[in-house]
Amino acid sequence: KAGVTQTPRYLIKTRGQQVTLSCSPISGHRSVSWYQQTPGQGLQFLFEYFSETQRNKGNFPGRFSGRQFSNSRSEMNVSTLELGDSALYLCASSLGGTSLNNEQFFGPGTRLTVL
Amino acid sequence: DQQVKQNSPSLSVQEGRISILNCDYTNSMFDYFLWYKKYPAEGPTFLISISSIKDKNEDGRFTVFLNKSAKHLSLHIVPSQPGDSAVYFCAASAWGAGNQFYFGTGTSLTVIP
Numbered sequence: 001k002a003g004v005t006q007t008p009r010y011l012i013k014t015r016g017q018q019v020t021l022s023c024s025p026i027s028g029h030r031s032v033s034w035y036q037q038t039p040g041q042g043l044q045f046l047f048e049y050f051s052e053t054q055r056n057k058g059n060f061p062g063r064f065s066g067r068q069f070s071n072s073r074s075e076m077n078v079s080t081l082e083l084g085d086s087a088l089y090l091c092a093s094s095l096g097g098t099s100l101n102n103e104q105f106f107g108p109g110t111r112l113t114v115l
Numbered sequence: 116d117q118q119v120k121q122n123s124p125s126l127s128v129q130e131g132r133i134s135i136l137n138c139d140y141t142n143s144m145f146d147y148f149l150w151y152k153k154y155p156a157e158g159p160t161f162l163i164s165i166s167s168i169k170d171k172n173e174d175g176r177f178t179v180f181l182n183k184s185a186k187h188l189s190l191h192i193v194p195s196q197p198g199d200s201a202v203y204f205c206a207a208s209a210w211g212a213g214n215q216f217y218f219g220t221g222t223s224l225t226v227i228p
Contacts, residue, residue, distance in 0.1 A: 004158070033215075033216070035218070040124075040220060041220060042117075042121075042204065042218045042219055042220035042221055043159070043204065043206075043218035044218075045215060045216065045217065045218075048215060056215040058215075090158055090159070092158075092159075103149060103161045103164060104149075104161070104216060105161065106151075106158030106159045106160070107158050108156070108157055108158045109157075109158050
């Protein structure tokens with residue numbers, strides 16, 4: 001069974017630009033969550049999509065947005081990039097139900113560097 | 116507001132000894148807890164979980180303990196092996212509150228051969 005894939009793996013952008021990151025979940029998983037990881041901050045939750053709808057949202061500005069397609073693939077977009085957006089962006093998929101055994105499986109991440 | 120806290124950024128343990136990683140949480144609604152392990156340049160990998168109806172869950176060398184009254188959980192690794200050297204994250208969620216997981220800041224474990 002293929003794992004979670006994320007593209008691209010590495011990205012370098014300049015301030016003011018916008019970027020789109022892609023995530024393909026494990027087959028059969030309907031929930032996709034996005035996290036930002038920076039040194040000392042752990043994993044900060046961005047948002048979660050389930051069946052093409054944003055179900056949860058973290059405390060990030062509106063420059064961070066996402067969407068999910070009918071095949072559960074998800075994209076995350078960051079507009080007007082700032083230096084502080086440099087981070088590892090992780091995508092995680094899960095079945096997404098309300099059962100307790102609902103582990104998230106992570107992709108390898110996209111390393112974004114903003115210059 | 117960090118609802119899940121790992122107050123030890125790093126831990127060093129001799130090979131063969133026990134590693135104990137700690138995690139505290141503030142939200143009493145959390146009822147499902149997980150530990151993830153992360154190697155550099157890879158995404159976190161699920162390790163073990165525990166629901167609030169239990170106080171202990173074991174999987175091979177890994178045991179997670181949950182103390183609900185203290186809002187504290189810990190991960191025990193016995194015996195520790197050099198391959199266990201990684202960053203460990205604890206995470207928590209509240210059933211019925213969607214699929215949102217709150218992660219700690221991680222503890223970097225080094226197992227010395």
